Amino acid sequence: MPTYEYECAQCADHFEKFQSIKAAPLKKCPQCGGRVRRLIGTGAGLLFRGSGFYSTDYRSENYKQGAKADTKPAAAQTAPGKPAEKKTAKADKAKTS
Numbered sequence: 557m558p559t560y561e562y563e564c565a566q567c568a569d570h571f572e573k574f575q576s577i578k579a580a581p582l583k584k585c586p587q588c589g590g591r592v593r594r595l596i597g598t599g600a601g602l603l604f605r606g607s608g609f610y611s612t613d614y615r616s617e618n619y620k621q622g623a624k625a626d627t628k629p630a631a632a633q634t635a636p637g638k639p640a641e642k643k644t645a646k647a648d649k650a651k652t653s
Contacts, residue, residue, distance in 0.1 A: 561597050566590030 559574050564585035573582060581594045615623075 559597075561595045562592045563595055564588060564590045564592050 557574055557576050559572050560581070561570065561572050562582055562585075563570050564587070567585060567588045567590060569585060569587050571586065582592055584590070585592050
């Protein structure tokens with residue numbers, strides 16, 4: 557259930573009320589009986605701390621090992637069956653021209 561903030565028009569008292577979403581807004585100030593209005597609040601921030609909040613928390617050991625293998629330097633990674641590209645002086649010169 558949310559906490560709503562109210563302000564009294566007569567005594568300028570600010571107070572909070574823990575109410576159901578379906579409950580009607582309050583109309584009277586608990587201190588002076590004056591008219592109150594419900595204020596728009598910013599809400600509470602969500603904090604995700606600890607384990608269990610990230611998609612990587614529940615990965616299998618096989619997946620984690622595969623991910624580590626994928627972080628090898630680019631020179632070591634080549635597609636299966638495809639030879640690594642060789643740089644030549646001609647190719648470099650053609651790119652700069």
